[in-house]
Amino acid sequence: MKNKFxxxxxxxxxxLCAQHLNSVKGKITRLGNNEPIExxxxxxxxxxxxxxxxxxxxxxxxxxxxKIKLHFSLLGYYPLYKSVSFKQHDxxxxxxxxxxxxxxxxxxxxxxxxxxxxxxxxxxxYISDFEFAPRNQFVVLTAVLGKNYCxxxxxxxxxxxxxxxxxxDSYTEIFMDCLNNxxxxxxxxxxxxxxxxxxxxxxxxxxxxxxxxxxVKPCQAYSPKNGFYxxxxxxxNQKAVFYNIDSNKKYHDFFVIENAEKINQVKDEGxxxxxxxxxxxxxxxxxxxxxxxxIQQDDGTTSGGSDGxxxxxxxxxxxxxxxxxxAFDRNIAYQPISCxxxxxxxxxxxxDHSNNKLLTxxxxxxxxxxTFINYQHALNWKKQVLKDREQNTFYTxxxxxxxxxxxxxxxETGLIKGGTKIPLPFPQxxxxxxxxxxxxxxxxxEERNKILYKMRLSSxx
Numbered sequence: 001m002k003n004k005f006x007x008x009x010x011x012x013x014x015x016l017c018a019q020h021l022n023s024v025k026g027k028i029t030r031l032g033n034n035e036p037i038e039x040x041x042x043x044x045x046x047x048x049x050x051x052x053x054x055x056x057x058x059x060x061x062x063x064x065x066x067k068i069k070l071h072f073s074l075l076g077y078y079p080l081y082k083s084v085s086f087k088q089h090d091x092x093x094x095x096x097x098x099x100x101x102x103x104x105x106x107x108x109x110x111x112x113x114x115x116x117x118x119x120x121x122x123x124x125x126y127i128s129d130f131e132f133a134p135r136n137q138f139v140v141l142t143a144v145l146g147k148n149y150c151x152x153x154x155x156x157x158x159x160x161x162x163x164x165x166x167x168x169d170s171y172t173e174i175f176m177d178c179l180n181n182x183x184x185x186x187x188x189x190x191x192x193x194x195x196x197x198x199x200x201x202x203x204x205x206x207x208x209x210x211x212x213x214x215x216v217k218p219c220q221a222y223s224p225k226n227g228f229y230x231x232x233x234x235x236x237n238q239k240a241v242f243y244n245i246d247s248n249k250k251y252h253d254f255f256v257i258e259n260a261e262k263i264n265q266v267k268d269e270g271x272x273x274x275x276x277x278x279x280x281x282x283x284x285x286x287x288x289x290x291x292x293x294x295i296q297q298d299d300g301t302t303s304g305g306s307d308g309x310x311x312x313x314x315x316x317x318x319x320x321x322x323x324x325x326x327a328f329d330r331n332i333a334y335q336p337i338s339c340x341x342x343x344x345x346x347x348x349x350x351x352d353h354s355n356n357k358l359l360t361x362x363x364x365x366x367x368x369x370x371t372f373i374n375y376q377h378a379l380n381w382k383k384q385v386l387k388d389r390e391q392n393t394f395y396t397x398x399x400x401x402x403x404x405x406x407x408x409x410x411x412e413t414g415l416i417k418g419g420t421k422i423p424l425p426f427p428q429x430x431x432x433x434x435x436x437x438x439x440x441x442x443x444x445x446e447e448r449n450k451i452l453y454k455m456r457l458s459s460x461x
Contacts, residue, residue, distance in 0.1 A: 022086035025060035026094040028053045028072065037098060041377045043071040043356065050377050072096050073374050075398070075407075075416060114456040116424060119159045119438070125151060127440055127450040131174040131182055132389075132433055133195045137162070139182060140452065141174050152184070154199060162199055175212075178219040178228065183212065190216070220341040221348070226363040229254060229341055229348065240337045242350075244365070254365040257339045259354040338376065340385045344392055349411060351385050358414050371414040375407075385409070390434040395457075397430070404430070406437060406457065420458040432457070 028037045036057030043050050044061055046068045053059040061070070066086050073079040077098040084092055120127065125142040128150070133139045136157035143150045150171050154163035173185040177192075181204065184191040190212040192204035207216070220242070221229045227246040234241070238259035244252045338353040347368060348361040353376040360368040375381060375396060382397035382404070394409045396416070404427055407416045420437065422430075427439035428450075438454045 021062075021064050021088065022066075022090045022092075023060060023062040024068075024070070024084050024086075024092045024094050025058070026096060028057045028059060028096045028098065030077075031097040031099045034097075037074060037077070039379065040072055040074045040077075040096075040098065041374055043073075043374060043377065045069045045071055045356070045372075048355065052379070070094075071372070071374060072098060074098065075375070075378060076101055079374070079415075114420070114458060116422075116453040116455040118451055119454055120155065120452040127452055128172055129174040129429055130431075130438070130440070130452060131176050132431070133182075134197075135199075137195065137199070139174060139195065141171060141184070143170070143172075152201065154195065154201070163201065165201060175217070177216050178222040183216065185209075185212065221343045223343050223363070225346075229343075231339075231341065233337060238337060238354075240339050242341065242365075244363070252364075255350065255359075255361065257337060257350075257352050257354060259337055338383055342385075342387050342394070344411070349394075358409075358411060360411075371412070373409075373414040375409070375416050384430075386430065386432050388432045388435065393435075395432060406430075406432075408457075418458060420455070422455070424453065427453075 028040045028042075029035060030037055036053075036055070038053055038055050038057065040053040040057070040059070041050065042053065042059050042061055044063060046065050047063060049061060049063070051059055051061045063086070068084050068086075070082045070084060071079060072082070077100055080096060080098060082094060082096070084094065086092065119138075120140060122142075125144050128141045128143050130138055130140045133154065138155040138159070140153045140155060141150060142153065148170055149166055149168050152163075152165045152167055153161050156162050167184070169186055169189075169191075171184040171186045171191070173183075175183040175185055175190075177183060181192050181194050184193065186209075188209050189206055190209060191206050193201050194204070196202050218230050218232060219228055220231050223229075225247070227244060230243045230245065232241045232243070233239070240257045242254040242256070244254040246252065338351070340351050342349045344360075346363070348363065350359040350361060351373070352359055353373070356373055356376075358371040358373045360371075362368060376383075378398060380399040382399060384397045386395045386397070386406075387393070388395070394411060395406045396409055398405045398407060400421065403425070404422045406420045406422070408418045409415075410417050422437070422439065424439075424441045427441050430437060430439045432438070435457045436454050437457055438452070440450045440452055442450055
């Protein structure tokens with residue numbers, strides 16, 4: 001039995017070593033004063049592998065490729081690219097110095113002097129959600145605690161309440177779909193509506209919660225010229241498929257995004273299990289010891305506790321434990337693919353965060369430009385991309401020292417610029433329009449109440 005386990009560990013060690021033939025390591029410092037840079041993002045653009053520098057600026061990345069291209073970046077520093085060529089079983093020392101930008105992210109947000117303005121506050125109801133409406137107006141959904149009804153309100157451009165409608169249901173969300181219709185979302189039903197030219201609420205046909213999840217929410221964008229863009233996700237296969245339904249209601253394949261790093265990991269795990277355990281077990285079930293040397297099998301029978309049987313069952317347990325750990329990684333450690341799609345002018349913008357690309361596409365799905373992006377690897381990134389529909393600009397969110405910070409994405413270069421720190425804790429329902437950010441914050445003095453705020457973005461000055 002000891003010999004079998006020794007062989008098993010030797011095989012495991014050999015496979016693990018074979019997967020890390022080469023490595024590159026070094027120290028990342030700030031140009032000018034040689035201070036170590038912590039949490040610098042280091043990306044191998046060949047394999048997609050990502051590592052971070054530690055408190056002393058040290059990093060190490062392993063690779064099975066003979067040549068790789070490294071990308072070093074951190075908010076507040078100019079990015080740096082380095083190509084590395086390995087010999088067999090090679091370790092290369094590569095120290096890096098990053099040049100600071102003219103401002104750091106924290107400095108940019110401190111320069112912002114814009115203060116939040118209260119748009120709506122009422123101690124008698126709870127603000128659940130809000131959405132933009134035509135003619136610079138707002139639709140606000142409010143709830144009354146302990147009551148099975150809510151209020152739908154229309155605010156004009158100076159935030160006066162123009163309409164107030166009592167609704168006999170517990171709606172919790174307002175969702176704007178790709179046709180700019182508004183959807184009141186409850187647990188089991190969804191009611192669609194819009195605001196007409198007379199500022200009245202016009203109700204459309206209600207839909208089921210299932211149809212909302214499967215038909216309305218998957219629509220990412222709509223163009224009168226090119227039709228609808230629909231997204232379908234395959235979480236287990238780490239894939240997102242986009243379809244286009246044109247103005248003639250014809251269905252076209254548009255684009256497919258795969259998380260190559262995760263897919264390769266799944267393949268490696270399958271190969272790993274096959275190499276280690278193939279032919280070494282006598283069944284697929286679990287066995288366990290039950291009193292002395294008798295072994296109870298899955299079918300309820302017992303066999304004498306010979307050394308061979310004990311070894312087979314112990315090996316079976318090791319196989320299942322390893323498979324369980326890998327299944328946990330596949331099913332739990334995987335994250336949904338982040339790839340939001342937007343219409344910008346006559347083109348389609350696709351933020352392929354899994355593969356570090358910002359793609360500009362034609363209406364038919366052909367790539368016009370592919371721009372490298374890496375802000376999504378920052379550990380404080382909040383996995384959101386927000387569009388200012390009025391100015392056709394895009395923003396993303398970071399948690400900087402406990403406060404949400406909005407940074408504009410330069411869609412030409414893929415770099416982050418500017419920064420506006422929201423000075424209030426835990427903002428919710430963040431939306432942007434005409435270079436102003438709107439959000440809801442819980443009233444610190446009255447926990448049953450929320451306040452609707454707006455503030456100017458610093459990058460728009």
